[in-house]
Amino acid sequence: MIARLIAGVPRRALLMLVALLIALIAAPLFAGDYLLTVLILILYFAYLGQSWNIMMGFAGQLSLGHALYVGLGAYTAASLYVHFGIGPWLGLLVAIPLAALTGCFIGFLAFRFRVAGVYFAILTIAVAEFARVGFDHVSWTSGASGLFLPVAQYASNDLWHLRGRPAMFYYILLAATVFALIFCRALLQSRVGYFWRAIREDEEAARSAGIDTFHYKMIAVAISAAMTSFAGVIYAFYYNNLFPEQVFHISRSIEIILGPIVGGIGTLLGPILGAFILTGLAETLNSALAALGVDLPGAKQVFYGICLLLVITALPDGVWPWLCKRIGLERKQ
Amino acid sequence: MSALLSVQGVSKRFRGLVAVDRVSFDVPQGGIFAVIGPNGAGKTTLFNMIAGMFPPDAGTITFAGERIEHLPADGICRRGIGRTFQIVRPFPGLSVEDNVIVGALLHRRQVDAARTHAHDVLRRLDLYDKRAQRASSLTLPDRKRLEMARALATDPKLLLLDETMAGLRPTETDRIVVILRELNHETGLTILLIEHVMRAVMALAGHILVLHHGAEIAEGAPGEIVRNPAVIESYLGVEAVA
Amino acid sequence: MPADIYLNVAVGGVLTGLVYGLMALGLSVIFGVVRVVNFAHGEMMTIAMYIAVALFAAFHLDPLLMLVPIAAVLFVFGYLLQARLINKFITRPEHSQFLLLVAVALIIVNLMLIIFGPDARSVQASYAYDSFKLGPLIVDATKLYAGAAAILVAAALVAFFQYTRLGTAIRACADNYTGALVVGLDVEHLYALTFGLGAACVGAAGVMLVLIVDVTPALGPSYTLLAFVIVITGGLGSMPGALLGGVLIGLTEAMAGLLFDPSAKSMFAFGILVLVLLFRPQGIMGKRTS
Numbered sequence: 118m119i120a121r122l123i124a125g126v127p128r129r130a131l132l133m134l135v136a137l138l139i140a141l142i143a144a145p146l147f148a149g150d151y152l153l154t155v156l157i158l159i160l161y162f163a164y165l166g167q168s169w170n171i172m173m174g175f176a177g178q179l180s181l182g183h184a185l186y187v188g189l190g191a192y193t194a195a196s197l198y199v200h201f202g203i204g205p206w207l208g209l210l211v212a213i214p215l216a217a218l219t220g221c222f223i224g225f226l227a228f229r230f231r232v233a234g235v236y237f238a239i240l241t242i243a244v245a246e247f248a249r250v251g252f253d254h255v256s257w258t259s260g261a262s263g264l265f266l267p268v269a270q271y272a273s274n275d276l277w278h279l280r281g282r283p284a285m286f287y288y289i290l291l292a293a294t295v296f297a298l299i300f301c302r303a304l305l306q307s308r309v310g311y312f313w314r315a316i317r318e319d320e321e322a323a324r325s326a327g328i329d330t331f332h333y334k335m336i337a338v339a340i341s342a343a344m345t346s347f348a349g350v351i352y353a354f355y356y357n358n359l360f361p362e363q364v365f366h367i368s369r370s371i372e373i374i375l376g377p378i379v380g381g382i383g384t385l386l387g388p389i390l391g392a393f394i395l396t397g398l399a400e401t402l403n404s405a406l407a408a409l410g411v412d413l414p415g416a417k418q419v420f421y422g423i424c425l426l427l428v429i430t431a432l433p434d435g436v437w438p439w440l441c442k443r444i445g446l447e448r449k450q
Numbered sequence: 451m452s453a454l455l456s457v458q459g460v461s462k463r464f465r466g467l468v469a470v471d472r473v474s475f476d477v478p479q480g481g482i483f484a485v486i487g488p489n490g491a492g493k494t495t496l497f498n499m500i501a502g503m504f505p506p507d508a509g510t511i512t513f514a515g516e517r518i519e520h521l522p523a524d525g526i527c528r529r530g531i532g533r534t535f536q537i538v539r540p541f542p543g544l545s546v547e548d549n550v551i552v553g554a555l556l557h558r559r560q561v562d563a564a565r566t567h568a569h570d571v572l573r574r575l576d577l578y579d580k581r582a583q584r585a586s587s588l589t590l591p592d593r594k595r596l597e598m599a600r601a602l603a604t605d606p607k608l609l610l611l612d613e614t615m616a617g618l619r620p621t622e623t624d625r626i627v628v629i630l631r632e633l634n635h636e637t638g639l640t641i642l643l644i645e646h647v648m649r650a651v652m653a654l655a656g657h658i659l660v661l662h663h664g665a666e667i668a669e670g671a672p673g674e675i676v677r678n679p680a681v682i683e684s685y686l687g688v689e690a691v692a
Numbered sequence: 693m694p695a696d697i698y699l700n701v702a703v704g705g706v707l708t709g710l711v712y713g714l715m716a717l718g719l720s721v722i723f724g725v726v727r728v729v730n731f732a733h734g735e736m737m738t739i740a741m742y743i744a745v746a747l748f749a750a751f752h753l754d755p756l757l758m759l760v761p762i763a764a765v766l767f768v769f770g771y772l773l774q775a776r777l778i779n780k781f782i783t784r785p786e787h788s789q790f791l792l793l794v795a796v797a798l799i800i801v802n803l804m805l806i807i808f809g810p811d812a813r814s815v816q817a818s819y820a821y822d823s824f825k826l827g828p829l830i831v832d833a834t835k836l837y838a839g840a841a842a843i844l845v846a847a848a849l850v851a852f853f854q855y856t857r858l859g860t861a862i863r864a865c866a867d868n869y870t871g872a873l874v875v876g877l878d879v880e881h882l883y884a885l886t887f888g889l890g891a892a893c894v895g896a897a898g899v900m901l902v903l904i905v906d907v908t909p910a911l912g913p914s915y916t917l918l919a920f921v922i923v924i925t926g927g928l929g930s931m932p933g934a935l936l937g938g939v940l941i942g943l944t945e946a947m948a949g950l951l952f953d954p955s956a957k958s959m960f961a962f963g964i965l966v967l968v969l970l971f972r973p974q975g976i977m978g979k980r981t982s
Contacts, residue, residue: 179787181794230970235729235790239920240969243962246917250959308555308564315552318541325501325535327527327556327604367913371798378791415805415909422798429792430777433784 122302129444141291145284153283157355159396160290161348166376166388167297168344173374174383175301175310176337177317179234182241184369185248186216186342190349191359192258195266198278198354200257205279205350212346220342224335242367249365258359266357279354286355293347294389302385304340313337317383345373368418375421379428381435390437395424453512454479454608454640455500455531460509460519462495469495471664472509477608477657482634482641484655486648486675488685492664493644494536497612500642501533502526514607528556532601533610536644540596542586546577549585549596553603568603575599575629591622598626602633608640609633615647627653648686652676660685696828701950702943703831707839709942711900713935714842715915716922717849718893720934723923725866725886728778729790732797734915736891738804740766740898741907745813755815755899756841762899763892770891775884782883797916805909812906820903838900845896846935849889853931862886894919914958921965927975936976 123131141160145153165187172178193215194208223244227237253261274281279289304310312333315323324330353359363369380391399417406413432439453476462470470492477483485493499506502523511519518526527533532553541549550571554564572578575595580588585596594614601609611630615623627650633639645651651658651672658675660668662684668675675681719733730736740762744755747762755762773796781789822833853859865872865882872879905911918941926937941961948957968975 179790226966226970230973232969232973234786236924236969236973238787238790239924240966242917243921243965243969247959247962247966250955250962253955254953306561308559308561311548311552311555311561311564314544314548315541318543319539321523322535322539322541323552324523325527325533326553326600327524328552329524371794413806414810415802418802419799419806422795422802425791425795425798429788429795430780433788 121306122299138295145287150283153287155396155400157283157287157290158400159392160287160294161351162372162376162396163389163392164290164294164297165345165348165373166380166392167294167301168341168348169373170377170382170388171301171304171344172337172341174377174387175305175313175317176334177313177320178334178337179238180241180338180341181238181367181370181374182243182245183341183345183373184365184367185241185245186220186345187349187352187369187373188245188248188252188359188361188364189216189219190346191353191364192252192264192349193346194350195264195353195359196258199264199266204277205354206277209347209350212350213343216346216349217339217343220338221335224338228331228334242370245365245367245370249361252361252365258361261361264359266354268357279351286351289351293351297344298385298389305385309333309336372421375425377435379424379436381437384435384437387435387437390440391435394436395421398424452479453477454514455642456510456512457496457500458510458512460496460499460506460511462492462499462504462506468664470499470506473659473661473664473666474509475659475666475669477640477642479640480634480638481656482630482643482654484651484658485642485644485661486646486651486658486685487661487667490663491661493661494612495664496661497533497610497642497644500526501531501610527604527606530605530607531610532604532606532608534594534597534601534612534614536612536616538590538593538597540585540588540593540600542584544585545581546583546585546588546596547572547581550599550603553600556604564603568599571599571603574633575602576625591618594618595626602639606639608642611641611643611645613644613646615645615650618647620649623647623650624653626650630654648676696830698947698950699828700830701946703829704835705943705946706939707831707835707942708904708946709939710839710842710846710935711897711904711938712918712922712942713938714846714900715894715897716919716926716934716938717846717931718890718897719919720923720926720928720931721849721893722887722890723928724930725862726774726778726883728774728781728887729786729793730887730890731790731793731916732800732912733894733919734917735797735800735804735912736766736769737894737898737901737915738907738909738912739769739800740895741902741911742804742808742813744899744902745808745815745907748815754817755902756817756837759841759845759896759899763895766895766898767888767892769888771884771888773891774887775880778887779880779883797912801909801912804912808909810908810910812908814906815902817903832904834903838903841900842897845893846931849893850931852889858885918958918961921961923975924973925964925968925975927977930975930977933975933977 144156148156169180169183172180190212193212194205197203197208197211198205223241227240232240252258258264274285276285312328315326315328316330316333320330375395376391377388379395381387399420402420403417406416428435455477458474459472460470461472473496487493498504500511502521502525505520510517513529513531518529547568550568551564554567558564558567569578572581575598577592577595577599580592585593588596614626630641631654634641655672658670658672659666660675660681667684668678668681676686715737719730722728722730743762743765744758747753747758748755778792781792817834819833824831824833824836853863861877862882865877865879869879922937922941923934925940926933944960945957948960
């Protein structure tokens with residue numbers, strides 16, 4: 118099975134990936150606290166970007182409301198923990214189907230009624246906004262005043278309850294990102310992956326080739342939503358507080374898509390590369406500003422906006438394909 | 451020989467325009483059937499209805515004994531009708547090979563089996579050597595063949611070809627004619643084609659239907675059709691027969 | 693609750709809705725002609741609002757007096773945006789264009805945040821607390837003036853498109869891009885002009901809105917979304933549809949705020965959007981495009 122996964126990948130690329138993985142595994146031993154939190158953020162967005170990429174990069178459906186699934190995962194796991202003491206891994210068993218069902222619901226409405234392209238994006242925004250305002254009024258999840266998880270001592274790592282030091286979260290996210298990468302690779306090579314790509318290229322021609330496009334688009338949405346909700350669970354237990362205004366906000370959704378767009382939609386390594394570039398640079402910017410004693414809330418977002426603008430205008434396929442050409446990693450034509 | 455495809459009294463209008471007017475014909479199993487006529491005669495509209503892009507306003511379409519006029523395009527393909535488009539539409543970002551694999555995967559679960567079948571189809575259509583190229587980088591004739599390959603990979607019983615020869619040089623046209631004849635003889639593939647290039651029509655078709663203003667004005671063997679005065683007047687012109 | 697309250701709130705909603713309608717009109721014009729979905733629409737409006745706030749704070753100038761200059765500034769902004777940036781994207785896939793404007797919106801919102809801070813800013817016009825009594829009705833002066841101004845600007849815009857040569861040329865572009873090119877129209881210039889007009893529209897709407905509502909940077913995305921809801925409900929590309937949609941949304945919002953929890957009123961707008969997208973995507977007055 119591993120042979121199939123790596124078939125066709127240039128050896129140089131594989132070696133680079135392995136080297137990167139080793140570096141990432143070793144990182145917590147050498148990185149300071151701040152760098153570790155930055156790396157956690159990078160991996161978080163790399164994983165999220167990979168999940169979002171399934172819908173957009175593979176199946177061609179632009180979702181600008183992915184924060185919805187993060188929020189659903191976060192609130193489900195957190196509420197179950199706070200109200201019933203149910204651990205997050207069990208909470209995940211509830212969060213994932215819930216997110217997948219919500220995604221399917223949106224997908225069903227959209228695909229059944231032929232809401233496509235930009236209209237689909239607007240629909241996803243509207244639903245996420247609906248949740249943002251809606252959750253303010255749900256008392257079981259503490260509404261607008263915020264849901265707080267009990268913060269315990271981090272003397273030891275409690276993996277089962279996701280209580281512990283940042284390094285624990287780091288390795289969980291690293292494992293998740295690696296899993297997402299392998300999973301996406303396997304998906305792309307499978308029958309489903311071929312159909313998704315066909316749909317993305319030309320949905321009508323795909324239908325004429327016998328593909329039930331509704332069915333396969335739904336699968337993409339369900340998988341993407343399910344994977345995204347896992348990140349939400351981690352988010353909840355890492356930050357220990359949730360506010361609907363923040364969790365479901367459209368800025369979160371935009372942050373999710375920035376990595377894959379900058380890195381390269383539809384590519385496997387694009388979202389990961391994009392996360393490294395964007396989050397890395399953004400945090401550098403923050404540190405530089407802090408060092409200068411300047412406090413500019415919003416500077417990071419302006420930076421994101423400029424990056425997005427530059428990539429869309431100059432490198433529409435993303436940095437990764439461009440980089441591949443540069444360092445000669447293209448597959449032989 | 452029994453009719454694989456039976457079109458009965460099919461009509462379609464778009465607002466005030468009658469695009470197809472009570473057309474009926476049968477396509478025999480294993481035959482090659484051509485639909486010709488001037489531009490705007492309703493040929494592609496007819497095709498689109500058979501292929502499931504939209505349903506007819508009246509009439510029935512029966513394929514292998516099953517009524518199909520209300521099925522969507524993917525259902526039609528699954529039942530064994532493959533099609534090409536007048537303005538060619540391969541999947542531009544995918545490689546030649548991947549394009550055909552998509553078709554082959556319709557009736558195969560395993561990607562490996564699909565790839566093997568795709569290679570067979572590509573070889574038959576002289577595209578095997580270009581299998582790693584991106585579809586968007588191909589020349590027009592090659593893209594037409596790629597679309598045909600993709601349709602063939604879905605194991606159709608009936609192949610719908612929409613003006614495949616348009617824009618091809620005579621040598622390329624002849625090559626495609628040979629490929630189609632081979633397919634028809636060796637596999638019994640039934641072919642229904644819309645064509646303007648009479649060279650190809652005469653070389654391939656066992657039976658011709660002529661449409662004009664959405665209605666049929668003649669149907670029969672090629673020899674009769676080219677001598678039919680109504681056909682000559684509306685479409686062929688005297689030179690075609692001379 | 694006594695009936696007058698419902699009536700007053702409704703009237704207030706309709707007047708505010710007229711301003712919403714003007715804002716949506718700008719979006720509709722841009723989409724109808726240039727076929728760009730302007731995701732930065734609400735953000736552009738906040739630029740106008742902040743300019744009005746700044747001018748008021750510095751010189752005590754009534755925003756309505758500043759309407760024309762501020763709209764002109766937005767016109768230039770919109771023209772340049774289309775001419776220098778968006779025109780290059782005409783042939784690109786629509787999600788590329790969309791994301792381009794997402795980027796522009798992101799930059800605008802956060803620049804506003806950096807420059808003006810997160811706190812709400814408002815304009816206290818001299819007539820801010822005045823009201824007119826018309827029988828049982830008590831109408832806020834600010835809303836009345838804003839609504840009246842919205843109608844005037846909208847009428848001017850419609851007249852422009854119907855009766856001037858330039859307006860007709862622009863409508864020709866919208867109907868048939870290639871045809872317009874063939875007859876020698878400078879389509880890129882006309883596109884830029886149209887975007888500028890749309891921006892001027894939303895700028896004018898912003899000036900009116902700042903009389904009624906406080907401005908924060910976060911208002912931008914909210915109003916972009918609201919503009920979408922209105923335009924999609926009323927019919928993308930339909931000018932009367934945008935105004936009708938605006939009034940409808942203004943009214944619904946006001947009544948929902950009265951009958952239910954005020955903070956939930958935006959949920960109604962989204963609910964309407966979802967319903968329209970599903971069941972009548974061409975909107976109330978739009979034409980179904982295949």
